[in-house]
Amino acid sequence: MRIAFILSEVGSGLRRNLSMVISVVLVTFISLTFVGAAGLLQLQISQMKGYWYDRVQVAVFLCVDNSMSPTCAAGPVTAEQRASIRALLEGENLSRYVSAVEYESQDDALGHFQDQFANSPIVESVTADQLPESFRVSLVDAEKYGIIDEAFSSLPGVDVVSDQRELLEKVFSVMNRASLGALLVAGVMTLCAVLLIATTIRLSAFSRRRETGIMGLVGASKAVIQLPFVLEGVIAAVGGALLASGTLWLSSDFLITWLSRLYPETAFISAQQVLLLLPVLILLAALLAGVSSLLALRRYVKV
Known part of the structure; x- marks a missing residue:
């Protein structure tokens, strides 16, 4: 009721x-x-x-003709410098921080640039020699970016070390x-x-x-x-x-x-x-x- x-x-x-x-x-x-x-x-x-963040990479960009970094004062990266940088990345000292290293040539960089900006008029004016070569470094722990930055940012032949997390x-x-x-x-x-x-x-x-x-x-x-x-x-x-x-x-x-x-x-x-x-x-x-x-x-x- x-x-x-x-x-x-x-x-x-x-x-x-x-x-x-x-x-x-x-x-x-x-x-x-x-x-x-x-x-x-x-x-x-x-x-x-x-x-x-599990797929984030650190890009170690190498010197080209138009690089303004002090580490590029001697000009574009040499074959010896490139080999030395690769050896450090793949060496034992960084093995617990680095899970994979991938090299991207200037031609590869141009191909990626053309794919990314396929509908932009600037594509026709960019050539491979204007884009830097780079090492794409996958980290075991993305929070350890500072170790790679500290180890490579002042090396001759390295223009800049960029963490994709900054963009993200x-x-x-x-x-x-x-x-x-x-x-x-x-x-x-x-x-x-x-x-x-x-x-x-x-x-x-x-x-x-x-x-x-x-x-x-x-x-x-x-x-x-x-x-x-x-x-x-x-x-x-x-x-x-x-x-x-x-x-x-x-x-x-x-x-x-x-x-x-x-x-x-x-x-x-x-x-x-x-x-x-x-x-x-x-x-x-x-x-x-x-x-x-x-x-x-x-x-x-x-x-």
Whole structure:
């Protein structure tokens, strides 16, 4: 009987404040969509870091005619210098840090350059002698880049030692800023949703203050009186969370499938990781709605 009464009160409250309930659903939907997008972006960043950092290489670029480094003052790298650099890279002293060494000639560098900038007009003006030869060094631990830099940056014949992590960090930095921006927007929208839920519950409680007063007089407990109002807020917020979850699932599934075809060499998050995030959004919505509803009822529903 009590459960039937509570459910009837919830239904009555939702009907009376239908426009406000729809507003709560929409604001919650938008805010949690941003929260979910920020979460998925962070998962993607972590996935890409784990994937690319395992494949990161250190490039030891050798001197060419137009090199400006002090170690290139004597001109382009000589055969003796090249052999000495290779011997050091493949030597016993660095064997615990270096997992593989690959030599890239100027012709190889030109081929890679032409592939990378195939649609750019500068391709026709670049020749092999303008591009440096290099040794591509794969590390056992990508964090040990400093050892290679310290060992080779001052050697004659070495123009510059470049860590691919520097480029990756710039990319991840941009992605982190985008994720932070999404979280900031999500925070503002979540605050709006909390305030709107509280306002809706207050209006509902105020419009039914006579009913709740009578219930208190006949001995109804505080929990029985407040529960229908709390459930109204939770139902509206969970409705918005379900919309946000569906939107994130469909959009992420489409984007991941599309991007995986365009960039097959890149590691993307899986559908299972997306699914793990969705219950968190629903629980977050229920928690925020429940807490804001209880706080709103402290003034308007007293026993």
